[in-house]
Each structure stands twice: as C-alpha cells, then as structure tokens.
Amino acid sequence: MKNKISIYLTVFAACFISMSASAQNKLKMELSYNVSAPLGSFKNDYIGKTSFRGGTGELTYTINPKFSVGLNTGYQNYYQKYGRQLYKLEGNQVVSAVLTNSMDIIPVLLRGTFYPLADNATAKVLPYVSAGAGVNLVNYGQYLGEFGGTESSGVFAAQAGAGILVPFGQRSKQTGVKLGATYNYASYNHNEISTLNNVGINAGIVFGLR
Amino acid sequence: MKSKNLIWLFILAIAATFTSCSKDPLSDLTAEESRIYITDHDSTKDFKTFQTFSISDSVAVVNNGQVSKQLNETDLAFINAVKSELQNKGYTLVAKGANPDLGVNVTRIYNTSTGIINYSNYYDSYGSYWDPYDYGYGYGGYGYYSPYSYATYSVKEGAISVDMLDIKNAAASNKIEVIWTGLIRGSGIFNAATASAQVKMLFDQSPYLTSK
Numbered sequence: 001m002k003n004k005i006s007i008y009l010t011v012f013a014a015c016f017i018s019m020s021a022s023a024q025n026k027l028k029m030e031l032s033y034n035v036s037a038p039l040g041s042f043k044n045d046y047i048g049k050t051s052f053r054g055g056t057g058e059l060t061y062t063i064n065p066k067f068s069v070g071l072n073t074g075y076q077n078y079y080q081k082y083g084r085q086l087y088k089l090e091g092n093q094v095v096s097a098v099l100t101n102s103m104d105i106i107p108v109l110l111r112g113t114f115y116p117l118a119d120n121a122t123a124k125v126l127p128y129v130s131a132g133a134g135v136n137l138v139n140y141g142q143y144l145g146e147f148g149g150t151e152s153s154g155v156f157a158a159q160a161g162a163g164i165l166v167p168f169g170q171r172s173k174q175t176g177v178k179l180g181a182t183y184n185y186a187s188y189n190h191n192e193i194s195t196l197n198n199v200g201i202n203a204g205i206v207f208g209l210r
Numbered sequence: 211m212k213s214k215n216l217i218w219l220f221i222l223a224i225a226a227t228f229t230s231c232s233k234d235p236l237s238d239l240t241a242e243e244s245r246i247y248i249t250d251h252d253s254t255k256d257f258k259t260f261q262t263f264s265i266s267d268s269v270a271v272v273n274n275g276q277v278s279k280q281l282n283e284t285d286l287a288f289i290n291a292v293k294s295e296l297q298n299k300g301y302t303l304v305a306k307g308a309n310p311d312l313g314v315n316v317t318r319i320y321n322t323s324t325g326i327i328n329y330s331n332y333y334d335s336y337g338s339y340w341d342p343y344d345y346g347y348g349y350g351g352y353g354y355y356s357p358y359s360y361a362t363y364s365v366k367e368g369a370i371s372v373d374m375l376d377i378k379n380a381a382a383s384n385k386i387e388v389i390w391t392g393l394i395r396g397s398g399i400f401n402a403a404t405a406s407a408q409v410k411m412l413f414d415q416s417p418y419l420t421s422k
Binding site for chain 2: 053077081092096098104143144147148
C-alpha cells in the first residue's frame with residue numbers, strides 16, 4: 001500500500017517535471033486527489049462514511065481559452081464495517097454477523113469545462129464550472145462475516161462541478177492548481193441501494209501536454 | 211514522443227491509484243468478526259410443550275459426504291455448551307432411553323469445495339449421519355424431515371450444525387422433524403476455548419426457545 005503510493009507519487013512528480021514548456025498547449029492533463037461523501041440512499045442504506053480513497057484524471061482538449069472538453073476517469077473506494085448485529089434472512093432464518101459494505105466506482109465521463117475569466121489577462125484565479133456525463137463502472141461488495149462477494153455493473157452517470165484554477169507563473173504555461181467540488185449522480189438500484197449520488201471535493205494539478 | 215510517454219505515465223499513475231486505494235474487506239476482519247451464526251426454526255411449534263432433551267455423546271463428522279462419529283476435546287466442549295444452554299432455557303437433560311421430548315445432535319461439516327454449497331444437501335442425507343435406529347431414540351424406520359435449506363455462500367472452511375429434533379411427536383407424524391437448527395461458520399470455529407461463547411450466540415438469538 002505505502003509502496004504503491006510512493007510509486008504513484010514518483011510517477012506524478014515525473015509527469016510534473018517533464019511537462020512541456022511550449023506555449024498554449026491544446027492538450028492538457030489534470031490529476032486530482034478526491035474525497036467523496038455518499039448522499040441519500042447510498043449514505044443512509046449502505047455506506048455512511050466519507051471516502052478518502054480516490055482520485056481522478058482527465059485528458060483535456062482546449063477548444064478556446066474559455067472552453068475545454070475532456071475524458072475524465074478515476075477511482076473511488078467506499079467502505080464501512082458494521083458491528084455484530086442480527087439480520088433476518090428468508091423465512092424464520094436469523095443470522096448474527098458483522099456486515100461489511102464496500103463500493104468501488106470508476107467513472108468514465110465526457111466533461112466540458114467553462115472558464116468565464118480566461119480571457120482576462122490580469123485574473124490570478126480562474127473560476128470554472130463543469131458538466132459531464134458517461135458511465136460509472138460499479139463494483140458492489142457485501143459480506144456477512146467472511147462470506148459474500150462482489151457484483152459489477154455499469155450505470156449512467158452525470159456530474160456537475162465548480163471550482164477554481166490557480167495558474168502557476170505565466171498563464172501561457174497552462175500549469176496550475178485546481179480546487180473544486182462535484183455533485184455526482186448515478187442511476188443505480190441494487191438490493192438496498194437506490195442511488196449512488198455523492199459529493200466530491202478534489203485538489204489537483206493541471207499541466208499542458210502539447 | 212514526450213507526450214506519448216506522459217500518456218503512459220498517466221495510465222500508470224491511475225492504475226497505481228486503482229490498486230492502492232481499495233480496502234480489502236476480508237483482511238479487516240478478526241476471526242470473531244468473520245463468523246456468522248445462523249438459526250432457523252419451525253414457527254408452528256410451541257417450544258414450551260417440550261420439557262426434556264437428550265444429546266448425542268459424540269459428534270457426526272461429515273467430510274465431503276463421508277460420515278464418521280468422533281469425540282475430541284472441541285467436540286466435547288460444544289456438546290457440553292449446548293447442554294448447559296438448553297438447561298438454562300429450562301429443559302431437563304435425560305438419558306436417551308428415557309423418552310426425551312427433544313433430541314439434539316451436533317455435527318461438524320467439512321467441504322473442500324470452493325464453489326457454492328447448498329446446505330439443504332446436508333439434510334438430504336441426514337439419516338445417514340444420524341441413523342434413527344442406531345441413535346437409540348427408539349424410532350428406527352422413520353425418516354427425518356427438515357424443511358430448512360441454508361442461504362448459500364461461498365465456502366472457506368467447515369461448519370458446525372446443532373440440530374434439535376422433535377422426538378415427542380415422532381410417533382404421531384411418522385417422522386423425526388428437525389424443529390430448530392443453528393449453524394456456525396467462519397474462521398477458527400473449531401476451538402474448545404470459544405465453544406461456549408459460540409453456542410451462546412445461537413441460543414441468544416432464539417428467544418422463543420424456552421420450556422417456560
């Protein structure tokens with residue numbers, strides 16, 4: 001686990017150092033750490049805990065300074081263990097068990113981002129709003145004690161987001177820090193869960209590729 | 211060229227994130243937390259109508275369908291634990307020959323299958339584990355009847371089953387009915403030190419099981 005994080009950080013640093021210095025890259029990349037809090041039925045019926053295990057990446061094509069579109073993907077792992085409790089099964093069957101719920105979400109979204117102040121040369125901070133839609137690859141896991149398993153599926157997903165981009169130094173280098181929040185909708189209905197909606201808070205970097 | 215490398219680095223980075231972030235539910239469980247205790251019963255039976263019970267003095271070991279009778283330290287701990295739980299519930303222990311109302315069997319079940327096991331199969335051959343004639347309740351020739359089939363889960367190791375049989379009404383119905391059953395599954399269940407705590411779980415979640 002620690003080892004993998006260090007690999008990740010090394011790769012992350014390598015990306016950062018080797019970023020292109022050429023002006024006005026059309027293709028950019030964004031890498032973010034993401035914290036996500038389940039909402040609604042996802043929170044109330046399955047996992048109440050906020051997930052600190054997640055990240056997103058996006059390959060972004062700049063159409064003009066104000067608009068860009070990107071292919072956004074990532075990963076978020078939700079997990080909660082509930083203390084020993086009695087659960088009713090079919091008929092008169094009762095089971096005493098420690099229940100573990102887990103959920104992995106891999107979004108694959110096409111996302112558009114709008115920077116209203118991008119043509120203002122003096123702006124130090126660029127606010128943005130974004131909207132995306134696509135597919136969430138979902139891995140549902142439930143265990144009674146050590147018995148259980150996972151089920152995978154793909155569901156429709158949509159996202160709305162807002163935040164700020166703080167460019168480093170010269171704006172033309174297109175490198176910066178991005179901070180934002182997203183509201184994520186996913187149409188999911190499985191056993192006790194009727195929604196996978198969640199709110200994410202992300203922090204990451206953006207850099208030009210070419 | 212440079213950008214191609216970057217795309218590979220991007221993919222690597224995301225892949226590393228994918229595998230490092232996930233929490234493995236099974237590695238986050240203690241042996242105690244890994245165990246499940248399942249009970250089932252015939253809700254049409256009034257358990258207050260039974261007063262006495264007799265319990266097997268050995269354990270049937272069902273190993274991939276092969277049966278043997280055994281009695282080790284752990285088996286004895288389980289038998290004694292069931293005995294004292296039933297006495298706590300107000301039932302009186304009597305000898306097998308003394309017309310008990312209830313018969314109680316403890317069975318160890320092993321299956322090396324890694325797939326899905328349906329525990330209804332366990333009851334299908336019940337007569338071969340606990341032969342009604344050999345067992346000495348005096349009802350040789352009757353078959354067993356059990357309406358239960360456990361929910362299916364993937365199997366990691368063995369299970370312990372405690373079954374309660376209606377001997378009192380066997381003659382009237384021409385069958386020995388299993389009227390209560392408890393199943394223990396999970397890590398480290400075959401342990402004399404924790405036998406009584408495990409058996410207590412089964413009885414604690416069955417409040418209807420009382421002679422009074």
